[in-house]
Amino acid sequence: MSGVPASVRFRALGTTALVAVARPGDLDRAEEVLRRELEAVDAACSRFREDSELSLLNASPDEVVQVGELLAEALAVALGAAAMTGGDVDPTVGRAMSDLGYDRDFRLVERRGPSWLVRVEPAPGWRCVLFDRRTRRVRVPRGVSLDLGATAKALAADRAAAAVSAATGGGCLVSLGGDVAVAGPAPADGWPVRVVEDHRRPEEPGDTVVIHTGGLATSGTTARRWRAGGEARHHIVDPRRGGPASEVWRTASVAAPTCVRANVASTAAIVRGRDAAAQLERVGLPARLVGAGGDVLRLGGWPEPRE
Amino acid sequence: MTPDRTPQRPASPAPREEGNRRVRRVTRGVAAAAILGTAVFGGLAWAADDDSGATSSGASATSSPSLGSFFGDDDDDGHGSVDQGWQAPSATQQPPAATSGAS
Numbered sequence: 001m002s003g004v005p006a007s008v009r010f011r012a013l014g015t016t017a018l019v020a021v022a023r024p025g026d027l028d029r030a031e032e033v034l035r036r037e038l039e040a041v042d043a044a045c046s047r048f049r050e051d052s053e054l055s056l057l058n059a060s061p062d063e064v065v066q067v068g069e070l071l072a073e074a075l076a077v078a079l080g081a082a083a084m085t086g087g088d089v090d091p092t093v094g095r096a097m098s099d100l101g102y103d104r105d106f107r108l109v110e111r112r113g114p115s116w117l118v119r120v121e122p123a124p125g126w127r128c129v130l131f132d133r134r135t136r137r138v139r140v141p142r143g144v145s146l147d148l149g150a151t152a153k154a155l156a157a158d159r160a161a162a163a164v165s166a167a168t169g170g171g172c173l174v175s176l177g178g179d180v181a182v183a184g185p186a187p188a189d190g191w192p193v194r195v196v197e198d199h200r201r202p203e204e205p206g207d208t209v210v211i212h213t214g215g216l217a218t219s220g221t222t223a224r225r226w227r228a229g230g231e232a233r234h235h236i237v238d239p240r241r242g243g244p245a246s247e248v249w250r251t252a253s254v255a256a257p258t259c260v261r262a263n264v265a266s267t268a269a270i271v272r273g274r275d276a277a278a279q280l281e282r283v284g285l286p287a288r289l290v291g292a293g294g295d296v297l298r299l300g301g302w303p304e305p306r307e
Numbered sequence: 308m309t310p311d312r313t314p315q316r317p318a319s320p321a322p323r324e325e326g327n328r329r330v331r332r333v334t335r336g337v338a339a340a341a342i343l344g345t346a347v348f349g350g351l352a353w354a355a356d357d358d359s360g361a362t363s364s365g366a367s368a369t370s371s372p373s374l375g376s377f378f379g380d381d382d383d384d385g386h387g388s389v390d391q392g393w394q395a396p397s398a399t400q401q402p403p404a405a406t407s408g409a410s
Binding site: 007015016018020173175176177178179180189190191192193194195196197198199200201202206207208209210211212213214216217218219220221222251253255256257286301302303304305306 | 392393394395396397398399400401402403404405406407408409410
């Protein structure tokens with residue numbers, strides 16, 4: 001089999017959701033499962049919904065709260081990512097994001113205009129969050145706001161791909177704003193994925209690669225940009241500064257055994273800047289980095305494009 | 308393409324166990340410190356105060372803070388260790404099924 005028999009896309013989680021299935025007859029069921037999964041993730045993890053479980057948690061400072069299983073899983077992933085990256089990917093950047101002006105759905109941020117005053121302070125750090133995975137109890141200190149944006153979308157992609165494959169018995173690909181996860185039997189030629197700087201512009205220069213398992217994620221500073229406090233801002237925060245990460249790499253794409261791992265590595269690469277290439281080489285994950293000047297660096301076994 | 312759907316609350320909202328003996332309401336300062344126990348995830352787990360006597364099941368991530376460890380043999384993110392059957396991507400000229408880029 002070559003190419004992709006069937007796919008559907010729609011808006012969700014503030015971005016584009018897509019599910020592709022290896023067997024066209026699975027598409028309706030796949031869309032149903034994906035929509036249900038994304039609704040659950042949005043209700044649990046959204047920072048922009050006042051009624052989300054995460055918002056309720058953030059609004060309960062210094063209180064011990066028992067959260068639902070889905071938010072508990074998302075918190076475990078987010079705190080685990082922070083631990084494993086030494087705090088480069090940290091969920092306590094919620095307040096920093098708000099202080100930079102990203103405190104609502106991004107379409108509304110863009111409309112607000114550049115006069116917004118910003119405050120730049122280091123994130124409190126993931127170690128201040130108290131969390132017991134088994135009992136699902138969590139305590140967020142006063143003044144700390146959690147943002148799961150760095151990991152929740154990738155987690156949703158992994159979860160949705162697994163759920164779709166389980167429901168249909170077939171192979172599938174799920175993409176949430178460019179965070180890609182596949183599950184189940186892949187088409188004979190694999191899942192071809194276009195890797196570019198902005199997932200909405202596949203026609204722009206990039207590489208097309210095939211994946212059969214796992215995930216692929218791209219983080220970048222070229223999307224979700226706005227002006228505030230007289231300066232250009234983007235949505236990847238360096239937790240240690242509380243401001244946008246420096247733009248050594250404007251885009252980092254990573255392939256890994258799960259979308260979560262790919263996404264954590266790609267986001268950490270943006271935050272780490274010059275150190276990222278050597279660290280990605282060391283962990284052996286295929287990666288494609290685009291420098292601020294547009295130079296492309298492929299490493300860790302990332303394939304050279306076919307002419 | 309189908310229209311956006313307004314997200315709904317999950318059927319079973321997250322329980323909050325206020326008033327439950329097993330979950331002690333923490334205010335701040337000393338009261339919080341009194342019930343906190345073993346280091347986990349760099350944050351803290353609650354000391355056992357439930358029937359099982361168990362503390363957090365979280366991994367000892369504080370001892371392995373590098374990015375490298377995240378992709379090693381540990382299973383700290385709950386999504387399995389590095390998959391033995393995982394394949395690195397290869398180049399292709401097929402029409403893409405999806406696009407990966409910043410969003």
